[in-house]
Amino acid sequence: MLATATPLITTRPANAEDTEEPATLTTDGNWTYIQNSLITIVFPAGAKKPMFLWWHTNDPNNINVVKFKGLMEYTTYEKPYFLWRCQAEPWRIKQYIRDQYYEPWNRGHHHDEGLERGKIEDKLEKIANALDVHASYLPFSSSKWRLDGPENVTRGNVKYPSFNFTLVDVPGNREHFQFAEGNVIIRCRFYYTPATENAHGVYNYTVNAGELKIDLVIKHWEWNIDKLEPILDGLRELGFDIPKGKTSLALWVNLASINMTKLEIAEDETESLEDVDHTEAASMAKDMYIEDERISVVENETERDAMPMQNRWQQRFQVCFEKGNTTFAGFFKFVPQAIITDGTTYNTTEVTASYIQAGAHLRLFIGHPYFGNYTLEHDPSLGVESVSLWLPTSILAVLVGATIIVAVALIAIKIRKKTVNIVSIQ
Numbered sequence: 001m002l003a004t005a006t007p008l009i010t011t012r013p014a015n016a017e018d019t020e021e022p023a024t025l026t027t028d029g030n031w032t033y034i035q036n037s038l039i040t041i042v043f044p045a046g047a048k049k050p051m052f053l054w055w056h057t058n059d060p061n062n063i064n065v066v067k068f069k070g071l072m073e074y075t076t077y078e079k080p081y082f083l084w085r086c087q088a089e090p091w092r093i094k095q096y097i098r099d100q101y102y103e104p105w106n107r108g109h110h111h112d113e114g115l116e117r118g119k120i121e122d123k124l125e126k127i128a129n130a131l132d133v134h135a136s137y138l139p140f141s142s143s144k145w146r147l148d149g150p151e152n153v154t155r156g157n158v159k160y161p162s163f164n165f166t167l168v169d170v171p172g173n174r175e176h177f178q179f180a181e182g183n184v185i186i187r188c189r190f191y192y193t194p195a196t197e198n199a200h201g202v203y204n205y206t207v208n209a210g211e212l213k214i215d216l217v218i219k220h221w222e223w224n225i226d227k228l229e230p231i232l233d234g235l236r237e238l239g240f241d242i243p244k245g246k247t248s249l250a251l252w253v254n255l256a257s258i259n260m261t262k263l264e265i266a267e268d269e270t271e272s273l274e275d276v277d278h279t280e281a282a283s284m285a286k287d288m289y290i291e292d293e294r295i296s297v298v299e300n301e302t303e304r305d306a307m308p309m310q311n312r313w314q315q316r317f318q319v320c321f322e323k324g325n326t327t328f329a330g331f332f333k334f335v336p337q338a339i340i341t342d343g344t345t346y347n348t349t350e351v352t353a354s355y356i357q358a359g360a361h362l363r364l365f366i367g368h369p370y371f372g373n374y375t376l377e378h379d380p381s382l383g384v385e386s387v388s389l390w391l392p393t394s395i396l397a398v399l400v401g402a403t404i405i406v407a408v409a410l411i412a413i414k415i416r417k418k419t420v421n422i423v424s425i426q
Helices: 090-107 114-128 172-180 224-237 393-415
Strands: 009-013 024-028 031-035 039-044 051-056 062-075 137-139 144-155 158-169 184-190 195-199 203-207 212-219 247-259 287-290 293-296 317-321 330-334 337-341 346-350 352-357 361-369 375-378 380-384
Touching (some): 039 380, 051 330, 062 090, 247 330, 317 361, 361 375
Antiparallel strands (some): 024 031, 031 039, 062 247, 184 212, 195 203, 212 375, 287 317, 317 330, 352 361
């Protein structure tokens, strides 16, 4: 039984004539596999952290990776989308207020107004030294997760395996994030047929067969800005027009591509996958497509500001992986809206996105505006392009042959009592 809230959606077939193609569900060591003739999806069976590897089943040499890195609270005084320098840390907020409000005020007032100046300085120091706030970044890799499922679900004519990652414990050095335990959930569904999802009657969208639908659910987030509001109110009373609630929460994900030749072979069955985090180091990505625009990710540009994604089609933000020599491209996409709910009413809020080329992989930040003590629900998904109907039989035969070769190689490895270490999941 999946221990989570009621699913966000109701489903129905997108086309009654669509044929159903179930997938096999298997767990082998540290990994669980969902596979049919279109797509293979792999995720950690032990819930070490939420991440997914996927590829077209007939093209296993081109593996797409999405790693959910964590949540980052950031201020939006400058831009609505995530920027590194705008993390919601007290010292950064203090510096912003000093630069944008106090210094201009100070230049325009006489130095004999020492009493008022002292009050302002005192409040700025209280912001910087606040003790009951959390760090701006909640890392997922050092947190503990529980995996519920997968289990097969039938809703009318729609069938899918469902599973959830639930954050259950944060590391001891992040004690101010204990409020997140049990309140950050990543719900997943893999559809056997196309389906139309209805998000609480607020909006509809179609999910294709073979697509992994994901719901990011965040409940009862405790905002640093809320804890600093009494101090900020004091500054407002002294004449500073500081906007309220100018903060957001970003989901940080890394997108990478690895090749079968990059997979590391463990020396014995007892070796775990917990030692080194080398997904990004193993990535061979050169280009990705941001809303159909080719972006080189070869260079590491993490010292620069993140670039905003433009939602051109008003339907989905989308990142596509470079095809290279393959016929099938992977994608990661998400709707431009999130739902904010108290369990009774459901409203939408605009979602932003920004990205940074990080050296053979992409850092993507999905921004969700301040939602108070309500629950946030947002909808990413991942998959691969379908096989084109015109694809020559000879090419299909080659692809199928490649799959058989890889399967034989994996069997040979097991005979030697070695395991394939797809990627570290520390």
